[in-house]
Amino acid sequence: xxxVSGLTCRECATEYETAPRSICEECFGPLxxxxxxxRLRRTFGRETVAARARxxxxxxELLPIDGDRILGQxxxxxxxxxxxxxxxxxxxxxxxxxxxxxxxxTLSFKDRVVSVALTKxxxxxxxxxxCASTGNLANSVAAQGVRHGFDTCILVPEDLEAAxxxxxxxxxxxxxxxxxxxxxxxxxxxxxxxxxGWGFVNVNLRPFYGEGSKTVGxxxxxxxxxxxxxxxxxxxxxxxxxxxxxxxxxxxTRLGLIDEGxxxxxxxxxxxxxxxxxxxxxxxGEIRPVKARTIARSLAIGNPADGYxxxxxxxxxxxxxxxxxxxxxxxxxxxxxxTEGIFAETAGGVTVAAARKLxxxxxxxxxxxxxxxxTGNGLKTTDALVSTAAAHPIIEPRLDxxxxxxxxxxxxxxxxxxxxxxxxxxxxxxxSGRPATAAPPSSGxxxx
Amino acid sequence: xxxxVRIPSVLRRQTEGAESVLLEGETLGDILEGLETRYExxxxxxxxxxxEIRRFVNIYVNDSDVRLLDGSTTPVTDGDEVIIIPAVxxx
Numbered sequence: 001x002x003x004v005s006g007l008t009c010r011e012c013a014t015e016y017e018t019a020p021r022s023i024c025e026e027c028f029g030p031l032x033x034x035x036x037x038x039r040l041r042r043t044f045g046r047e048t049v050a051a052r053a054r055x056x057x058x059x060x061e062l063l064p065i066d067g068d069r070i071l072g073q074x075x076x077x078x079x080x081x082x083x084x085x086x087x088x089x090x091x092x093x094x095x096x097x098x099x100x101x102x103x104x105x106t107l108s109f110k111d112r113v114v115s116v117a118l119t120k121x122x123x124x125x126x127x128x129x130x131c132a133s134t135g136n137l138a139n140s141v142a143a144q145g146v147r148h149g150f151d152t153c154i155l156v157p158e159d160l161e162a163a164x165x166x167x168x169x170x171x172x173x174x175x176x177x178x179x180x181x182x183x184x185x186x187x188x189x190x191x192x193x194x195x196x197g198w199g200f201v202n203v204n205l206r207p208f209y210g211e212g213s214k215t216v217g218x219x220x221x222x223x224x225x226x227x228x229x230x231x232x233x234x235x236x237x238x239x240x241x242x243x244x245x246x247x248x249x250x251x252x253t254r255l256g257l258i259d260e261g262x263x264x265x266x267x268x269x270x271x272x273x274x275x276x277x278x279x280x281x282x283x284x285g286e287i288r289p290v291k292a293r294t295i296a297r298s299l300a301i302g303n304p305a306d307g308y309x310x311x312x313x314x315x316x317x318x319x320x321x322x323x324x325x326x327x328x329x330x331x332x333x334x335x336x337x338x339t340e341g342i343f344a345e346t347a348g349g350v351t352v353a354a355a356r357k358l359x360x361x362x363x364x365x366x367x368x369x370x371x372x373x374x375t376g377n378g379l380k381t382t383d384a385l386v387s388t389a390a391a392h393p394i395i396e397p398r399l400d401x402x403x404x405x406x407x408x409x410x411x412x413x414x415x416x417x418x419x420x421x422x423x424x425x426x427x428x429x430x431x432s433g434r435p436a437t438a439a440p441p442s443s444g445x446x447x448x
Numbered sequence: 449x450x451x452x453v454r455i456p457s458v459l460r461r462q463t464e465g466a467e468s469v470l471l472e473g474e475t476l477g478d479i480l481e482g483l484e485t486r487y488e489x490x491x492x493x494x495x496x497x498x499x500e501i502r503r504f505v506n507i508y509v510n511d512s513d514v515r516l517l518d519g520s521t522t523p524v525t526d527g528d529e530v531i532i533i534p535a536v537x538x539x
Contacts, residue, residue, distance in 0.1 A: 023458045023534040023536060025458055025459075026493075027493065027504065028458070028502060028505050028536075030504065132538050183513070184511065186537055186538035187506070189538070190456070190534065190537045191531075194456055200537075202537060202538050202539060203537045203538070286503075289513055289515050289516055291516070301538065301539055303513060303515075303535070305535060305538050306536075306539060308503060
């Protein structure tokens with residue numbers, strides 16, 4: 001049963017019937033899915049959700065589908081990780097990581113929005129789906145598109161990270177590289193969707209697609225025990241995700257699943273592509289497009305479609321926004337990896353590094369719960385780390401060679417611990433003598 | 449040779465179905481004025497009361513977003529292409 005009542009213009013409130021359209025004919029404003037919340041309030045509750053399988057579709061009444069044929073039943077419900085070690089490093093009491101780096105099937109939050117968009121494309125009878133992408137969306141449209149039997153047409157900037165290109169072409173889809181930046185790719189896709197009538201997930205299917213991002217907010221609240229976090233820090237490219245996370249909390253409040261209250265939404269962008277952060281910081285809320293220059297390619301959108309709404313959502317929630325340099329975002333990737341064992345892509349590094357700044361400046365108080373939204377997987381953007389990767393020693397397969405790469409103190413400590421413990425078999429402490437002259441650890445041969 | 453203006457489908461109700469229109473002028477503002485004069489239904493949709501390009505409208509002159517150029521005062525010459533596209537897409 002569907003609770004969707006149609007599409008409404010966010011600017012002038014003109015109403016439209018549900019159809020593959022995203023733009024108001026009166027004012028060019030974006031269309032937003034409207035739901036019958038009164039009816040939902042009577043039928044939808046925590047127990048509805050709890051009784052279902054652990055995927056984003058446990059919130060299906062709040063997603064804009066009309067039928068029962070869901071494409072991507074397994075998507076979502078990623079871990080909310082309690083991040084005590086990272087909290088310690090950032091000097092805060094309570095910190096969580098919403099880890100969409102392990103989303104199914106393509107390791108980014110885009111799996112959520114694509115699952116909704118393809119479900120909708122099938123309902124509309126479309127047979128070809130496509131997107132303009134900075135990489136993660138391409139991966140997801142490719143994987144989910146082929147799995148569900150769509151023809152695909154995916155456009156990306158020609159110079160994307162190799163892993164993101166490979167992670168698209170491996171599915172045997174039609175991928176087209178465009179000699180230009182994302183904003184140019186996006187413009188071309190608007191023209192293609194206009195001419196061919198294909199289902200471009202982030203163009204003419206955008207109102208439906210965007211709703212998938214609400215499930216990040218739904219899941220965070222549920223995983224916190226049906227509570228809002230005081231703060232969410234989220235990276236921004238087009239700005240839709242942050243806006244929809246806020247909408248997700250508000251819908252749960254409206255339906256009585258969580259209490260009233262505020263969640264301060266904080267946005268993060270790379271310094272080389274920061275139009276939304278600039279709009280928040282200068283107080284104008286108006287987006288001035290930029291030419292993107294950053295290693296965080298998935299955030300390199302110079303003219304963000306939801307920038308205005310993201311800046312407004314941040315301001316209204318009492319949150320703030322911060323930008324970080326490429327060096328800072330690489331530090332952010334390392335910090336998250338070294339403390340929590342989570343390898344985020346460059347965008348996640350932006351989120352961590354921006355959170356660090358927001359905490360240091362007092363914009364995020366140290367004693368309130370914070371959730372960092374990690375949107376993509378570090379294995380897709382290893383290029384960003386290669387030049388700064390620490391060398392590790394390579395040794396001959398001999399015990400003395402191994403001992404040489406440990407510091408003297410480490411060897412002594414390991415040997416004394418081994419001799420203290422009751423030996424399960426031959427004792428380590430008697431198995432080998434320590435060479436008289438130990439080489440320092442740096443003598444290991446680095447990888448070429 | 450005048451300037452060619454590409455009209456997106458969402459606006460073609462106002463342009464009697466025309467996908468592209470040829471107009472003359474020295475600036476983008478001249479072109480938009482010419483467009484609004486020919487199709488009165490477009491007046492107020494692309495530009496606000498002070499002539500500013502509306503938030504949800506992107507206009508390109510030969511591939512470049514005019515917000516990165518000089519907005520309505522961006523010069524145009526014969527043979528240029530002006531593309532009007534709804535802003536809300538992508539991401």
